Amino acid sequence: MAHLPGIPEGMPGFMDQIAAFEPSPVEAAARKWVYVPYDRLHDGVGPLSETVPEGAVVVMMESRAKGTRRPYHKKKLTLVLSAMRHFALEQAERGCCVVYGASPTSFADGLLQLQERWQWKELVVNQPAERELRIELREAGERGLRVRTMEDSAWLSTTGDFESVFGKLDTTKNVDGKRQYLMDTFYRAMRRKTGLLMKGGKPIGGKWSYDSENRCAYRGEVPVPQRPSYPPDAITTEVMELIEQRHPEHFGNIEGFDLPVTRAQSEEAWAFALRNLLPHFGPWEDAMSSQHRELFHSLTSPLVNLTLLRPRDLVEQVAEAFASGEVPLASAEGFIRQLLGWREFMRHVHEATDGYRLLEKGPIPDRNPYAGADLSYLDAHRKLPPVYWGVKSGMFCMDTVIAGVIDSGWSHHITRLMVLSNLATLCGFSPRELTDWFWFAYVDAYDWVVEPNVLGMSTFGDGGVTATKPYVSGAAYINRMSDFCGKCPLDPKKTLGPGSCPFTALYWTFLERNEDKLRHLQRMWMPLNTMRGRNAEQRSELRERAEHAIEQLERGEVVT
Ligand SMILES: Cc1cc2nc3c(=O)[nH]c(=O)nc-3n(C[C@H](O)[C@H](O)[C@H](O)COP(=O)(O)OP(=O)(O)OC[C@H]3O[C@@H](n4cnc5c(N)ncnc54)[C@H](O)[C@@H]3O)c2cc1C
Ligand code: SF4
Numbered sequence: 354m355a356h357l358p359g360i361p362e363g364m365p366g367f368m369d370q371i372a373a374f375e376p377s378p379v380e381a382a383a384r385k386w387v388y389v390p391y392d393r394l395h396d397g398v399g400p401l402s403e404t405v406p407e408g409a410v411v412v413m414m415e416s417r418a419k420g421t422r423r424p425y426h427k428k429k430l431t432l433v434l435s436a437m438r439h440f441a442l443e444q445a446e447r448g449c450c451v452v453y454g455a456s457p458t459s460f461a462d463g464l465l466q467l468q469e470r471w472q473w474k475e476l477v478v479n480q481p482a483e484r485e486l487r488i489e490l491r492e493a494g495e496r497g498l499r500v501r502t503m504e505d506s507a508w509l510s511t512t513g514d515f516e517s518v519f520g521k522l523d524t525t526k527n528v529d530g531k532r533q534y535l536m537d538t539f540y541r542a543m544r545r546k547t548g549l550l551m552k553g554g555k556p557i558g559g560k561w562s563y564d565s566e567n568r569c570a571y572r573g574e575v576p577v578p579q580r581p582s583y584p585p586d587a588i589t590t591e592v593m594e595l596i597e598q599r600h601p602e603h604f605g606n607i608e609g610f611d612l613p614v615t616r617a618q619s620e621e622a623w624a625f626a627l628r629n630l631l632p633h634f635g636p637w638e639d640a641m642s643s644q645h646r647e648l649f650h651s652l653t654s655p656l657v658n659l660t661l662l663r664p665r666d667l668v669e670q671v672a673e674a675f676a677s678g679e680v681p682l683a684s685a686e687g688f689i690r691q692l693l694g695w696r697e698f699m700r701h702v703h704e705a706t707d708g709y710r711l712l713e714k715g716p717i718p719d720r721n722p723y724a725g726a727d728l729s730y731l732d733a734h735r736k737l738p739p740v741y742w743g744v745k746s747g748m749f750c751m752d753t754v755i756a757g758v759i760d761s762g763w764s765h766h767i768t769r770l771m772v773l774s775n776l777a778t779l780c781g782f783s784p785r786e787l788t789d790w791f792w793f794a795y796v797d798a799y800d801w802v803v804e805p806n807v808l809g810m811s812t813f814g815d816g817g818v819t820a821t822k823p824y825v826s827g828a829a830y831i832n833r834m835s836d837f838c839g840k841c842p843l844d845p846k847k848t849l850g851p852g853s854c855p856f857t858a859l860y861w862t863f864l865e866r867n868e869d870k871l872r873h874l875q876r877m878w879m880p881l882n883t884m885r886g887r888n889a890e891q892r893s894e895l896r897e898r899a900e901h902a903i904e905q906l907e908r909g910e911v912v913t
Contacts (some may be wrong), residue, residue, distance in 0.1 A: 367438045367588055368453070376410050376450035381471055384450060388412045388464070388478040388500070390486055391433055392799065394440040395616065395660040396447070398507040399479035406448035412476060413441050414463045415455040417599070419485075422723060423793040426605035426762040428612070429655075430596045432796055435589040435614040436659055442588075443615065460486060461493035468498060479505040482700065484708045484800050488722050507660050508700070509668065509693055510543055515701035518542045534702050534819055537562070540694030549672050549689055550682075557675075562690060563635065563683035570834050571640035577648060578629045582611040583618050604742075604793055605759050612655060612796070619661035626651040627674055635684030639767045641835035643749075646757045650765045651688070654797035657696075664692050699805040702819055708800055709808055712815055725785055725800075728808055730816030731823075731867050733781040739909035741773075741790050747911035748855070749841035750831055751776060762796035770824050771831065774811035778825050779859035780903050781866075784814035822876040823867075827857035843912065849894050851913055855902030862899040865892060 376384060387400045387409055396402060401409060415437065420430055438453075445451045452471065456463025464476070480502050481487045494500055504511065518539050541561055544550065550557045585593060593607055613619040633649040642648055656662045668689050675685035706712050709726035740746040743759050754768045764773075769791070777787045788807040792798045809815040813823035828845035832838040838845040838854070847853035864871070864884040871877045887895070905912045 366591055367442075368455075371438070371441050371445065371451055371453045374445035374449075374451040376452070376471075380450050381410065381473070384408055384410045386410045386412060386471075386473040386476045388414075388476050389440070389444075390460075390478065390481055391415075391437055392482055392658060393479050393505075393507060393660045394436055395507070395663055396444065397663060398660060399505065400477040400503055401444075401449075402506070406444070409444075410450040410452060410473075411441065411444045412464070412467060413437055413451070413453045414460050414467075415453075416460045416463060417455070417457045418459050420600065423789065424600070424603045425793045426758075426796060427593075427596050427600065427603050427607035428605055428610055428762040429793075429796040429798075430600065430603070431589065431593050431607060431610050432612050432614065432655060433659065434592045434595070435585075436661060438588050438592065439615045459489055461489045461496065461498070464493055464498055464500075465496060474499065476500045478502055479507065481505075482507075482799065482801055484703065485723060507663065508697060509547065509664050510697045510701070512701065512704065514543065514546065515539065515698075515705070519705075533817060534698070534705075535821075536694055536698045536819070539698045539701075540690060543693050543697065544689075547668075547693065549668055549693060550675065550686055558682045558686075563686045564690075566683045567635050567638040567687050568834075569636040569640060571637045571642050571645070571648060571836075575633050577645045578625075580647070580652070581622055581625055583613050583622075584611055589614055605762055609760070613661065616661050619656045622656070623651070623653060623662055623667065626653065627670060628679070631671065631674065631680045631684050631688060633684070635681060635687045638687050639834055641750075641765075641768055641772070641831070641837065643753050643836055643840060646761070646764060648765065652763065655763070657692070658797050658799055658802065664696065668692050696802070699819075700801040702805045702809065703801040706818075709804055709815065712818060725788060725804065726808065727785045728814040728816075729784050729812075730814055731778070731781070731812075731870060733778070733783055733812070733814075735780060735782045735903070735907070737777070737782050737786040737790055738906040740906055741794075744909045745911060746906060747842055747913070748776075749843075750835065750837040753837060758794050762794065764795075767834065769806075770811050771826060771834070774807065775825055776856070776859075778812050778823060779856070779863045779899075780906065781863075784808050784812035787812060788814075816870075817874065822874050823871070825860060825863055827860035828854040829857070831856065849898050853898060855899065855912055858895045858898035859902065861887070861892075861895045865896075 385404050385408055387404065389401060389411055393399055415434060441451050441453050452467060454463045454467050476499060478500060481490060482505065490500060519534055544556060593610065597607060613622045630649045630651060637649050640648060653662060653667065657664055671680060671685050671688050674680040675682060709728055712728055713726055740751055740755060743755055745752050750772045754764050754772050757764050774787065785808065788804055791807050792803045805819060809819040811824055813820060832845040843854045844852055845854045848857045861884055864880055868881060872881060902912050
């Protein structure tokens with residue numbers, strides 16, 4: 354056996370280790386065959402939870418084509434492959450047989466080849482979360498894969514829950530342009546269904562949402578605790594070397610990888626977050642800090658999206674921590690709203706719109722099934738500029754957040770929304786390009802979550818199907834909610850001329866440019882009226898300042 358990089362001398366590499374757990378012919382004939390996709394790495398969900406380990410053959414598959422479809426962040430590929438490999442070994446240790454494949458072409462090809470070899474009667478799988486994997490499994494079924502799909506029990510809600518709020522879905526027709534899915538309506542229904550933070554049919558504390566209490570800037574009032582870190586073991590190191598070899602040109606730094614890759618590590622990281630971070634999560638949920646990228650955020654999204662953590666456990670534990678007085682109501686509600694509300698809502702919207710394809714104008718184009726829907730309600734088609742790839746723009750907020758994403762593949766909600774997406778929306782950069790950028794740059798991005806968050810909500814690409822107004826602001830918001838502006842060579846209080854922060858001029862010209870498309874939105878009336886109060890000369894100066902900044906960004910220059 355050849356010695357593999359990253360594995361100590363004398364120790365077999367992962368593929369050799371796992372091969373020892375393949376079933377004997379008797380086991381292959383007697384056991385239930387369960388396919389565990391890359392994002393359902395928990396034996397407490399789906400078909401695996403309904404089988405004793407000694408009765409199961411776990412089938413897992415790596416697809417090189419999936420890894421190269423986009424220039425995914427090297428840390429994301431490391432996380433996914435390492436977590437899959439650790440999971441496979443853990444299942445073997447529990448007593449499952451494991452058949453672990455790797456296909457250069459597709460999941461479909463890989464699974465069909467394994468079926469050819471093992472001749473299983475039936476392979477059972479959770480309904481895949483990603484549209485991309487659903488397509489591959491459907492195609493494999495058409496080519497003869499004997500696969501049975503079960504409803505995915507990893508979610509907190511069902512399609513029926515979503516339909517009971519918004520009506521029956523027809524996913525073969527374009528969605529009516531006037532359709533609007535409101536997260537808040539869905540969230541309330543889910544609180545009632547689950548009974549989380551409810552008493553006597555009413556929300557505890559009398560309010561459904563404490564969003565308005567989650568808007569403090571962070572000025573060091575409470576020290577940010579040091580999180581546990583999980584440096585690479587032999588399996589992760591082997592994966593890292595594989596990725597460096599196969600995808601040297603991919604986005605992001607691989608050095609310093611320290612994310613949890615097993616369920617035990619994930620649960621430890623979550624226990625730390627629940628005890629030390631959640632109590633302070635609520636008030637500083639929207640704050641941004643150049644010193645503390647993560648502040649009091651749980652950093653659970655990469656883990657929950659792979660099912661290293663189950664959302665059910667998280668929301669129940671947060672509700673218990675509130676009941677025992679460890680976590681205040683605003684923090685507990687804020688966290689539960691993200692998981693039970695936003696996360697579930699987004700995946701339903703994605704499914705209901707076939708990954709936003711049913712929102713495109715005109716007949717649905719017949720094209721490569723992996724090419725994303727191309728929407729832009731605001732007709733934004735400029736190319737995403739070099740700053741998103743780390744070329745310095747001189748805008749401290751942008752450069753800081755992007756450097757953090759290149760380093761870690763993560764930043765929190767408000768930096769994604771009010772810095773990265775805000776700038777793109779104001780400048781008129783293409784929502785599709787921005788979505789694809791988020792998709793490969795973030796460790797927690799999968800089609801069902803990144804497309805509704807970016808193509809739909811944050812850029813207003815869907816024209817209001819998921820948001821009641823565009824999420825845009827000038828420099829004042831970033832200045833209030835962060836320490837970025839104090840460190841920036843540009844002046845957040847200056848609107849025009851050299852050295853002025855471009856966000857403000859961009860904001861006013863955005864409103865002017867899109868007035869016709871926004872005038873029907875009640876929440877935009879006030880800003881639109883303020884914009885209309887400016888005379889022609891002022892507007893022209895604002896346009897000139899904004900255009901100058903966009904041109905500099907497009908040329909990859911420092912904004913002056
Ligand atoms: C432009 C943009 C792009 C985004 N892209 C992604 C993405 O690719 N993947 C992703 O998981 N989240 C995405 N989000 C949502 C959110 O930013 C992240 O889930 C969150 O920042 C993760 O940090 P955390 O784990 O510390 O979560 P916390 O802030 O501690 O929140 C708790 C949990 O809520 C969930 N959550 C919170 N908000 C959302 C949301 N809007 N949609 C889905 N889940 C949510 C996360 O899974 C997380 O585990 C995006 C948001 C924006 C504005
Ligand atoms: S001054 Fe403008 S560009 Fe600089 S950090 Fe503040 S908002 Fe960003």
